[in-house]
Amino acid sequence: MKRVFRVPSVRVFSVVRFAAIALAATTGWLLAGQLSQPTQADEQPAATRTRPARAAGETQLLAFNQATAAKSPKGTGAVSGVVTLSGAAPTLAPLVKKGDPNAKDAAVCAAETVPNESVVVGADNGLANVFIYLVRAPAGHKADAVPKDPIVFDQKGCRFLPHSLLVRVGQTVLVKSGDPIAHNTHTVTVRGTPFNQAIKADDRVGTPLIYDKPEKLPCEVKCDLHSWMKAYHLVLDHPFMAVTDADGKFQIAGLPSGKHKFVVWHEKVGYVNRDYEVEIKADGTTDVKLAVPAAKMAAFNGPAPRSIVVSAAD
Amino acid sequence: MGLFAGCGDQHPSPRFALNKKTLELDKIAREPIVKALQENFGEPNRLIAWQKFPFDYGVADPKAADASRHEAGWRLKEGRELYMRHCLHCHGVSGDGDGPTARFLNPRPRDYRAGVFKFTSTLSGLKPSHDDLKRTLQNGIPGTTMPSFIVLEKGPGNEENLDLIVDYVRWLSARGELELKLVSELAAMGGRKSEIEQRVAEGKKGESSDTLESIMADLKKSIADGFADALQESASDLADSWARVEQPESVVRPKVKRTRPDQESIKRGRAIFLSKEAKCADCHGPAGLGNGSLTEDFWDIPNTNPVQKYKRPGLHDAWGEPQMPRNLTSGVYRGGRRPVDLYRRVFAGIKGTQMPAFGTVLNDAQIWDVVNYAMSLPFHGEQSPYPEEAPEAAPAKKVASSQH
Numbered sequence: 001m002k003r004v005f006r007v008p009s010v011r012v013f014s015v016v017r018f019a020a021i022a023l024a025a026t027t028g029w030l031l032a033g034q035l036s037q038p039t040q041a042d043e044q045p046a047a048t049r050t051r052p053a054r055a056a057g058e059t060q061l062l063a064f065n066q067a068t069a070a071k072s073p074k075g076t077g078a079v080s081g082v083v084t085l086s087g088a089a090p091t092l093a094p095l096v097k098k099g100d101p102n103a104k105d106a107a108v109c110a111a112e113t114v115p116n117e118s119v120v121v122g123a124d125n126g127l128a129n130v131f132i133y134l135v136r137a138p139a140g141h142k143a144d145a146v147p148k149d150p151i152v153f154d155q156k157g158c159r160f161l162p163h164s165l166l167v168r169v170g171q172t173v174l175v176k177s178g179d180p181i182a183h184n185t186h187t188v189t190v191r192g193t194p195f196n197q198a199i200k201a202d203d204r205v206g207t208p209l210i211y212d213k214p215e216k217l218p219c220e221v222k223c224d225l226h227s228w229m230k231a232y233h234l235v236l237d238h239p240f241m242a243v244t245d246a247d248g249k250f251q252i253a254g255l256p257s258g259k260h261k262f263v264v265w266h267e268k269v270g271y272v273n274r275d276y277e278v279e280i281k282a283d284g285t286t287d288v289k290l291a292v293p294a295a296k297m298a299a300f301n302g303p304a305p306r307s308i309v310v311s312a313a314d
Numbered sequence: 315m316g317l318f319a320g321c322g323d324q325h326p327s328p329r330f331a332l333n334k335k336t337l338e339l340d341k342i343a344r345e346p347i348v349k350a351l352q353e354n355f356g357e358p359n360r361l362i363a364w365q366k367f368p369f370d371y372g373v374a375d376p377k378a379a380d381a382s383r384h385e386a387g388w389r390l391k392e393g394r395e396l397y398m399r400h401c402l403h404c405h406g407v408s409g410d411g412d413g414p415t416a417r418f419l420n421p422r423p424r425d426y427r428a429g430v431f432k433f434t435s436t437l438s439g440l441k442p443s444h445d446d447l448k449r450t451l452q453n454g455i456p457g458t459t460m461p462s463f464i465v466l467e468k469g470p471g472n473e474e475n476l477d478l479i480v481d482y483v484r485w486l487s488a489r490g491e492l493e494l495k496l497v498s499e500l501a502a503m504g505g506r507k508s509e510i511e512q513r514v515a516e517g518k519k520g521e522s523s524d525t526l527e528s529i530m531a532d533l534k535k536s537i538a539d540g541f542a543d544a545l546q547e548s549a550s551d552l553a554d555s556w557a558r559v560e561q562p563e564s565v566v567r568p569k570v571k572r573t574r575p576d577q578e579s580i581k582r583g584r585a586i587f588l589s590k591e592a593k594c595a596d597c598h599g600p601a602g603l604g605n606g607s608l609t610e611d612f613w614d615i616p617n618t619n620p621v622q623k624y625k626r627p628g629l630h631d632a633w634g635e636p637q638m639p640r641n642l643t644s645g646v647y648r649g650g651r652r653p654v655d656l657y658r659r660v661f662a663g664i665k666g667t668q669m670p671a672f673g674t675v676l677n678d679a680q681i682w683d684v685v686n687y688a689m690s691l692p693f694h695g696e697q698s699p700y701p702e703e704a705p706e707a708a709p710a711k712k713v714a715s716s717q718h
Contacts, residue, residue: 107589230614
């Protein structure tokens with residue numbers, strides 16, 4: 001408790017009022033001790049409560065996004081914003097129900113519920129897993145070094161973690177598995193060499209996957225052993241890409257000033273906007289808000305229905 | 315004579331057909347593709363040998379006895395003659411696997427335009443080497459209607475015939491795959507008819523500011539700005555991928571010799587086959603009959619947004635055709651029956667199918683055990699070529715011959 005009160009609150013007030021309010025809220029939380037606390041999700045309307053638990057893989061993804069965001073050299077600008085779903089989020093049945101004895105490899109795959117992540121809606125109707133990127137690096141952008149640290153692409157409970165991943169051409173993706181059964185990671189690339197490798201059971205070292213060519217659209221990654229497993233990798237040869245987090249927020253930094261046309265893409269919709277124009281100001285951040293109509297999420301999936309005319313009995 | 319007057323006095327000259335996916339593009343987006351193909355590949359009667367690709371088109375040989383070899387590109391021309399005579403019936407003029415006999419065949423003849431070939435000696439995801447395609451021509455593909463063409467290389471002057479066909483097929487494949495790559499580039503520029511219609515409809519409803527004129531103006535600008543680069547890039551990608559497979563490091567070679575196919579090895583192979591670490595049985599079935607549980611699962615068509623499902627349950631290949639995992643008890647091996655052929659299928663998977671590469675999961679000894687098990691499956695009980703054996707007797711001494 002004492003530690004909290006030692007924070008120089010005067011300075012906090014003078015700098016950012018919002019931070020102080022947050023601090024006050026935290027203090028209140030601490031004073032209340034171990035009593036049950038209302039979580040943020042409980043305060044949301046029922047329709048938006050589809051946000052799945054944050055998994056280990058997602059932390060990695062956020063770290064990567066922030067690494068891009070942190071380096072913003074002088075004279076460049078950033079774009080940050082939020083993508084929301086306008087209208088009620090569709091109710092999606094889980095891909096695998098917990099304890100379903102009929103699920104394939106039920107002991108592993110049905111140990112936990114596998115949520116349907118094709119539409120993930122978070123706080124304030126924020127839409128997760130929306131890719132925002134430039135197809136080509138802007139003119140004058142000097143090719144920067146590809147990050148040396150490998151990105152982890154994991155599998156647990158017959159689910160890919162994370163669901164959406166940003167990758168640079170030439171960067172190592174370590175495909176790991178935390179399941180005691182074999183998986184198969186199969187990328188459906190359009191331009192690059194496809195990858196179709198079986199992954200060892202409980203592979204904590206990881207099988208390296210390196211994309212050799214940039215793609216125009218996020219490419220689908222599937223497992224041929226578990227038909228519901230699906231993830232999306234956006235592979236580009238420059239760093240100007242982002243994917244919205246669980247609350248629909250994103251940021252891309254280090255952009256040269258001027259007008260840029262971004263592709264906004266979501267797996268359920270396809271192109272949300274193929275030429276989303278944003279003006280970037282030098283040493284500034286442009287805030288944008290995008291809304292995706294919920295009607296687009298309700299698209300019928302499957303072969304077109306056939307109408308069968310049944311003649312009435314005489 | 316008058317009978318034929320209505321038919322025209324000439325045969326129409328053969329043309330390379332456009333891919334169906336090209337026809338899904340708007341006319342404005344289609345034009346640059348048609349032009350690029352015309353300029354860089356020509357037509358069947360007017361071949362153009364694009365030097366960008368690592369194919370041997372034939373260097374001019376002024377001293378050759380055969381006058382047709384005096385000018386460059388003679389290998390491509392001769393390959394075309396052979397292809398048109400022996401291959402076109404099934405594989406079609408443009409290599410689209412849609413020749414006149416194709417509709418009667420199951421499985422369908424290969425459509426080369428995807429640039430994917432199933433039976434190769436190369437690593438996962440790579441194209442076939444020249445020798446792989448030649449081996450397919452020599453042996454045919456057992457279990458399919460693809461025959462062996464080994465007779466074509468018999469006789470004086472015919473030694474190179476299969477090489478000529480291989481080079482023509484690789485050129486056709488490059489042409490078709492370049493077309494597909496350009497289609498995806500133009501689709502990314504917004505050239506698909508269905509998408510334009512949808513955007514115009516949304517504009518009319520007031521959901522966006524798009525009009526047909528503005529969309530077309532954007533499309534034209536994107537093509538003018540980006541098409542030339544896209545063409546060069548796509549062609550370079552393709553040339554690299556065909557050149558890469560001729561490098562020795564692209565070929566899968568077992569690091570250890572095949573384990574002797576005794577009962578112990580077969581038992582170990584069976585254990586791997588049924589294990590949850592390899593999961594072979596999920597597709598091939600516990601008895602190797604090709605009837606695993608995944609053949610009854612429903613799958614999404616990859617890279618479709620919004621997602622579409624295949625009409626039928628079961629596995630599908632890269633060409634969208636339903637495919638059955640191989641029935642291993644039949645003893646018919648499409649990619650070749652040498653043990654090393656099976657080793658390569660397991661190590662590097664089968665391109666264009668859902669058979670993954672197991673080279674990262676199993677070590678060489680384990681792969682050989684699986685191969686030994688798979689090769690024992692067509693034999694039952696007493697027929698087994700690998701019965702439990704008594705210890706081998708010492709080899710009989712060879713009697714020295716009195717020949718001289």
